[in-house]
Amino acid sequence: MDYILQGLLKAFELLITGNQETYSAVFASLKASTMSMIGSLTLGVPSGFLLGYTDFPGKRQARAIVDTLLALPTVVVGLLVYAFISYRGPLGDLGLLFTIPGIALAQTILVLPIVISLTATAVESLDKRFKSTLMALGAHGKQIAVASILEARHAVLIAAVTAYGRAISEVGISMMIGGNIKWHTRTITTAMALETGKGEFSTGIALGIVLLTIAFVINSMLTRLRKRSL
């Protein structure tokens, strides 16, 4: 038990003294997850709206595919993206392998089904009178789409937070695409895996505390936003 306690104390020391290696991993994680969240929201919210709002041939099949992709394993995404952006792959010239944008690209693919599915569910759950009301007030086309997303904003926020949580806590993609390069692509999760493997519990616990703190802050922000919008 002592080594766990010592690890915990050391963790606080690393955080309080501003240990550069620890903070490098924290910032790499935040950067990659934020980029992937922006990417997934940009693509996922309109796609989710279309999936939830419109009727088209094959809609049920499309919905089933999106829902299946919710359980997409990170290593599968990592493998596919690696194949595409490795120097021999079709997107190799972009130089994304072992970079933060490369990790963000793969994380975007990972969390995109979450954003699409939750947005589609939110739009489908809107009150039946909502569209008639908007039409009776003179809205049409794009105005109805924008108002629907605004009306479902709580659910879209939940989708964003869920996506962020999934991106920041994954390890497979960061390891395969980022390569766990110190000072460069080493993220919280890859650093934790590495440090734990080396028996350096203190760094692992410190990074774990940061990860939990980020989750706590994000959830607190979400709760405040929901209260304000009520």
Added chain:
Amino acid sequence: MNEIPFYRITGLTYRYGGGRFLLQIPELDIYKGTSVGIVGPNGGGKTTFLKILALLEEPDEGTIFLNGKKVDQNDYGLKRSITMLLQEPYLLKRTVFENISYGLKVRKEKQGIAEKVHSAMGLVGLSPEEFSHRRWHQLSGGEAQRVALASRLILNPSVLILDEPTASVDQESAVLIKEAINAMREKYNTTLIVASHDIVWLNTVADKIYRVYGGRIAGYASDNIISGPWASDSDGLWKSVLPDGQVIHAATPPDDSGEKGLLDPSDIMISIQRPEGISAQNIIRGRLMLLSQENHSDKLLARIDIGGFSMTSRITRKAAESIHLFPGEDVFAVFKASSIRWQ
């Protein structure tokens, strides 16, 4: 009337409820600035009809002309001249101010929004200081209904369609809604189309009231409906038996629209004594239950109970006075078999 009707509907049919119900309006004209009431049982097609008039639903067949022009469902400018308040109004998850101003925003009107919102709130009796910043869930049912109405009034529509606007509101809200829509009509010559179960309230806002029944316009609200089954009788007449065993005769056979005979209250005379030596085939005994003043006319409406079946007669005040008519008396409703028509 030489004036072009604001609404002209010809040959309208619309299937709804998964094709189980059919709305059929062969012909209807509504003139600019008039106020038309609609009554009828639930499921009779009132809401569907209103949604078609509001251009929220497209009929399967038939044509709607607005101001002489055939309606194009993609003409959003035209659609924006009509607005409808749904039976159970929905407020956006925003503040009262944002709800009321939403229609102006989608019209890209940016000038004087605050003044217009405050004016619309005043029309429905809501204080801007007290209610502007309230959120949708901080309102009572009556307040929510008035916010929804204000969000329509602010648009200054040519046609305002209201579906059961007083169904779930208190007495005070019902009065405020009536005053607001009457003021709107008086000020802007707005055409009003209002469906309500509250016939007394509806009488205070509508010039004439149609009855929508079984997907059709079945005459006026004051018309008596005599249900079947109708069977052929002697002398080529058709008969329907009332709950107390008395028989009503019709001169023509029922059509295939559901055996509902319509009887205009003006075609029914009332007598205290059983009349003798008259040609009318129908002399029905009942009890006078209610004598009331008809809206927008100098006539009286007499409601007669015939063993649980209610019949209304329209009579002049002079006629009522001449036979000393009082509620509670036994009377005879007298009318010709040819007065019964089919919807």
